[in-house]
Amino acid sequence: MQDEATALVLANHLIDHAKGQGYRKTEVCEIAMRTLAPELIELNGVFIRYGESQAELARFGFTYILHGSNNEWKIVVAVAHSAVTATTLLSPAAGE
Numbered sequence: 001m002q003d004e005a006t007a008l009v010l011a012n013h014l015i016d017h018a019k020g021q022g023y024r025k026t027e028v029c030e031i032a033m034r035t036l037a038p039e040l041i042e043l044n045g046v047f048i049r050y051g052e053s054q055a056e057l058a059r060f061g062f063t064y065i066l067h068g069s070n071n072e073w074k075i076v077v078a079v080a081h082s083a084v085t086a087t088t089l090l091s092p093a094a095g096e
Contacts, residue, residue: 021058022051041066041073046083059083 031045043064049057061084065077 018049018057021049023049023057024052024054025050036065039067039069061085 027048027050029046029048031043033044034042036042043066044062046059046061048059051057061081063077063079063081064075066073067076068074
C-alpha cells in the first residue's frame with residue numbers, strides 16, 4: 001500500500017466483502033515462522049473463514065514478511081495465496 005489511508009480502505013473493503021458472505025469468524029492454523037535476518041521474519045499459515053452456521057466459507061494461505069525487533073514488528077509484505085502450497089528447491093545443476 002502506498003500509505004495508511006489506502007491500507008484502511010482495502011481492509012474495510014475486505015471486511016465488508018466477508019460480512020456479505022455471512023462471515024462470523026476466522027481460524028488461523030498451520031502457522032510457521034522462519035527467520036530471514038535478525039530484524040526480518042517470514043510468517044506463513046492458513047486462514048479458514050466460517051459463516052453463521054459454522055460452515056466453512058473460504059480457506060486461503062497467507063505469507064507475511066515482518067520487519068522489527070523485540071515487541072515492535074510491522075508487516076511490510078502481505079500475500080494471500082492458495083492454502084495448498086508446494087516447495088520446490090531451485091539450485092544450479094552440478095557440473096553444468
